[in-house]
Amino acid sequence: MKATVVPGITSVTKVAKVTQRLVGRKDSVLARKTVRESLVSVAGLIGRPVRDLEGRDIGHLVDIVVRHSADTYPPVSGLIVKVEKRKSFINGARISSLTQDEIRLSSTKINLEDFKRREGESLLDADVLDHQIVDVDGLRVVRSSDLYLAPLDKEIRVVGVDISFRSLVRRLFPGALSRRPTPEHVIDWATVASLADGTGVVRTSSSRSKLSQLRPADLADLIEDLEGREQEAFIEMLEPELAADALEEMEDDELQGLLRGLPAERSAALLEKMEPDESAEILRDLADDHRESIFKSMDAKVARELRKLVSFDEKLAGGIMTTHLLITVETDTVAHALKLLVENRERDISDGVVVVDGRGRLLDHIQVVELVAAKPTALLSTLIGAPFPTAVTPDTKLEDVVEEFGNNRGSSIIVIDEKSKPVGRILADDLVDALAEESGYRGASQGNGVLS
């Protein structure tokens, strides 16, 4: 399933990207002097005293609550403070100063409320620190060793994530040594996808838009590197189409494992968005009852189509074909066919349309080029002619399909049923995948360790 063509190239670019980032990004807020000089380490701040306006101890800091919104850098919305053995919430608006050693509040009278988790908020110590996060620029999954706060746009905000081993070790030291920020290897918060509770609901964060620029294959690698809840949160964070594209690039066994962990509705939604042949391939390998529960959560029409595909043997043409076809009737116009193609431009089948007669029997496959060259008002029947597409039935053996491909040098083969109705297409890449799997070749990116 993997599409990495040149072994090693991805990892080389990864290394290059990381180096580039460590050298420092000019547009990062971390490059600003005011920010760099006022960084406060979250790991060091936890446990420090919270004092009132006159310097009297109120309690000790337990956690910091941040609000995720359209802002790139989430602002501190409150503190969780341990006051006489009870954990209380103090609104962030009451903070008058926040330094590495203490937090001062702006009044002497404090309202102590019980803390309740609210949508769109997360706790920096409990949810983010030491948890897995996705470094979108470096294309890797890391654990955060520390988080840094700094004043920015009139609020105290999370500006960076420290991922260094050094900072992790620093936290072992007692006293003030553990609190001194060591921001050598800090990633700008803008390039991080945090998977903490509450962050998933934000649809506009910049990390999300960064994620959407990644290649599906890179996203697939990141998904595979995540564990447990973080993995689900990450998929939740992606646009459904993108998530489906990424899933198509995942290793089969990884994807199966992932689907086994997801609720059936969610699996169904993702599988519906994937190319039918890819979905069928995955569904075929699932346990019967699991597959059934996914089918039940699907759109009935899609489920019916997929059921049929799943029932085909994967050693036969029907087992590797995609059922996505752009079917037109010979009496349609060229303009209609082109419109259909434009509507489906996202799919990998949009290189042409299949033309059938009034009874649905296959007549021809017309390439985009031919359509573009023709008059928009012309009927498709006028374009029918040699070269005619190669057609096979669903029960054709894989080796015969290969032979047909070899004979015709086309980019695809049409699969028809016993009444000559087109039911699917086999693209060259589907065939490559199928053959690769059969021969045991599992793609370069799978790796067999360092020596292979």
Add this chain to the structure above:
Amino acid sequence: MVFSHERKVRVREVEFSEQVSGKDSNKIRIGAFLAVMGPGIIAGLSDDDPAGITTYSQLGAQFAYRMLWTLVISTFALILFQDLGARIGVVTRQGLIGLVRQKYGARAGLLAVVSLVLANLGTMTAEFAGIATAGQLFGFSKYITVPISAVLVSFLVLRSSFARVEKVFFVLSAVFFAYVIAGFMSHPHWGTALHGMVTPSMPLTHDAVYIATATLGTTLAPWGLAFIQSYAVDKRLTRDDLKLLRVDVWTGSLLTGVIGFFVIVTCAATLNAHGTTNITDAAQAAAALKPLAGTLAKDLFAVGLIGAALLAASILPLSTAYSITDLMGRPSGVDDKLEEAPLFYATFGILTVIAAVLILIPGAPLITILIVTQILNAVLLLPLLLYMYGISKDKRLMGEFAATRNMRGIYLAIIAIVGVCVAAMLWFTFF
């Protein structure tokens, strides 16, 4: 994707997960199940490694049947904590070390990983000690056998050809089943053995406390706990799979106990009964197999040692490297290339080299190393067991699988026993 040999024995894995996911029915077909060894059995059989066999032999030789109860308790503890590890892995879908760092912070995470790495380094050293011992029985110098094994294991694990060889190791280590037959042939006092199993009594001596601690440490090995959890995570086993995974874990753990029992009984009926009450070299330990194998006893024993040592030595550095990378970010495995996972390969290499070098020190006391490393295991178990206990009762992490009050009590009791053993051991060492 962590453990190379697991990926490479894909066929076995698929069969296993098909069964655990109940493809055909929910009925567990025992025959088919036994044909495919799961992680619990891997962990169980690897517990009967050279260190395990030596420790059990020493226990039988020194104290005959009297301290069999320590094995009973150890096996009981092994079942419960392996079961807990499997459950934590399935429910949280996180590795042990990463989870400890998340829940308890940086210090705890590092303490856990340091404990695990030290314990695993010790056990890895013990595996090489086992190889050196077995080599000597065949008349080969350790300066030849140990480096060759270190290179062989690294090569096999990092190359993909491990799957086939792993089966060979399994068969070789299964030689220790010979103790079951040898046990019957040596005509032990079954009544006394039964009495020793259920009556906790021991002389309060240095030797007794040491061997009791080593028995706990070798049976309930730290690496096994981390291994079973990361296995469940890595294979993405779900709650539906838990039932069969638990069967597998219980089977593997019981198997450890059963083999341990017969080793002790055999050694009691042969070595102890004939006056060998302290094993100082491998030939003495091997003599326990004489009722079964006669003059071939030494060869049988050596073959078992080599198989079990190679099997464990190929899983240990992988499991350790997985845990270290889990602490730092994402867990990696042999599927990652060197430049993607330098930490993984560094851990793997360093662990293997240090363990081999320690054994190559001229005059290194092999039998002592085999047992002392297991005492170290017991000490390092304590923080790990406490963290696992803490995770087991965390409702936010474990949900409906959180440990009940009664279970928590039992876990604490086991931890207390390990604690008492370790305290007594330290007392006898320093006072």
